[in-house]
Amino acid sequence: MPTPGKSTKLITAPFYTSLLPSLDHITTFVVRSFAPDEELAFLFSTESTSQSRICGAWVEVLPMLVGNGVRNSALIPAVKALAVSILTRGPNRKASVLDGVHAHVSALRPLREAIHGAGNFFQGDLATAIMCLLLAELILPISTNSWITHTQGISKLIQLANPDIFLSGTYHKLFVGFRPGLVVLAFMSRKATFLALDDWVTVPFTLNPPRPIQALLSEVVVLPQLLEQLDEARYASSRASPELVEKAAVTFLHVLQRLELWMQTFSAESPAPLFSVRPSDHSDLCIWFPSVSVANSLTHFWAFRAMCLMQVRELGISFPDIRKEKYASMGITSGPALLGEAIELSRYIYQSTEFLMQDDMKLFGPSSVIFPLKEAYEILKVGGKQSEEDLRECRKMLDMIRRKGFHFPMFSNSDAHI
Structure with missing residues (x-):
């Protein structure tokens, strides 16, 4: 040495x-x-x-x-x-x-x-x-x-x-x-x-037909362009046009529907339950999966769904007319309910970290959890008092990752407590 x-x-x-x-x-x-x-x-x-x-x-x-x-x-x-x-x-x-x-x-x-x-x-x-x-x-x-x-x-x-x-x-x-x-x-x-x-x-x-994670990516890959358009509109005029907001709302709602169909197919094709909940060595509870492929697919599904929910919530808050005209007709619930579901999905993500950080997951486990955990962390920060306990638990997962010798440069030191 x-x-x-x-x-x-x-x-x-x-x-x-x-x-x-x-x-x-x-x-x-x-x-x-x-x-x-x-x-x-x-x-x-x-x-x-x-x-x-x-x-x-x-x-x-x-x-x-x-x-x-x-x-x-x-x-x-x-x-x-x-x-x-x-x-x-x-x-x-x-x-x-x-x-x-x-x-x-x-x-x-x-x-x-x-x-x-x-x-x-x-x-x-x-x-x-x-x-x-x-x-x-x-x-x-x-x-x-x-x-x-x-x-x-x-x-x-x-x-x-x-x-x-x-x-x-x-x-x-x-x-x-x-x-x-x-x-x-x-x-x-x-x-x-x-x-x-x-x-x-x-x-x-x-x-070669796509495996579940690749099929999942195909359902959401259109969204970054929409996020970019919203950012550009806000930067240029501090307010996106009604046409763009309506397009964004409809697209996010459509992707949420496609994600639900993906989940139904994924569940139907699985020979065993997709996950179970058990006591954790690092937190209160953790989620366990039958395989790393299932863990990778579900954590990304939860992250993408949570992100879409937060975007729908944000658009509804910023543009109440769009919310009244579009959301009600599509069965979309109130902003607090959207945030509550996004927090719940974020909880699933950080509770999955312990499974993906097992030694036998090698480098793939930590590298695959980066995006879902980042998305979960950002949502839990928005939740305020509603997600204070979840945010503390999520930080425990980040500390566990650091102790195992991994450093996610996309998390700031202050955010991740590392």
Whole structure:
């Protein structure tokens, strides 16, 4: 183990050569560190399939990309940087923070060079290198907004391609692995995404039908553009036009209906109850799921539904005429009732955190809970006295995440108490 406080070069560090002596060991370590235990047997089986089963499908093709000899030199340093960042995590860390910073900085230069020299076509190895550094940022943040820059970089690379190259095989797995992060970024930045275009919603799933989380994303991916339009209208005139408000209200209500249909289908196709409630080691109660895929799908469903409810509530408060004309005819209840349901959904989200933060959820669990937990936290802050206790419990979950060695740069230190 390197001496704390001293910078150690990645290639010669004693911990590196003893724990991860070869590129193959490094790659396997990263894959095993990201994929949940319940998916590893499938991942390392000899069966070949075009359709991805595991969460975060991009990691499935990482050994192949590294082993086949990549087109540029960016991927291998990025994989190494992610591996070292994992080794810096938690109380039993096997590398110092300086080791992780050095590895990350060392990976940035070849990444910049690869991006500068890239042609006008999608490069899977380059996009995967960016994803590795994005994950490294969640463990060991180098700067506040680097995760945004990395996600935007992946987005720009995908836009260089036509959606039909992501129909099957390696590129399909990369696409379905990257897509959740790109959609989440669109929501968190309240900016439109090209993924809402019809071809990008449908074509990549022509041969391989979307799994539940991908189908869920398809129902909500239109909303970031609407959020952006509302923000622009408010910034320009401090008041959105009645036409835009009516469009927004109808769209959010329509998405709520589509989400309900998604939930009905998801429940009908599940062979077991979707979740149960049990005592918690970190809070009063926690929610337990039959699998990480169900947990990922439901926490995002709750987050998207809660966000839509809050948007409907906000529009109804700001534009009472729209509320009277549109909401009543669609069976929408009062603003307090909308807030109450959003708080309840937020409670489900933070109570799910303990399940996703189990050790056998690896890196996927923490990375998948970022957006739902962020959405829940923002809603609970709005709730005032109605959600004071829930907000305290949510902060306990954030503290638990910090103690496990993960740092969400999208939460401020003051907000997260970390």
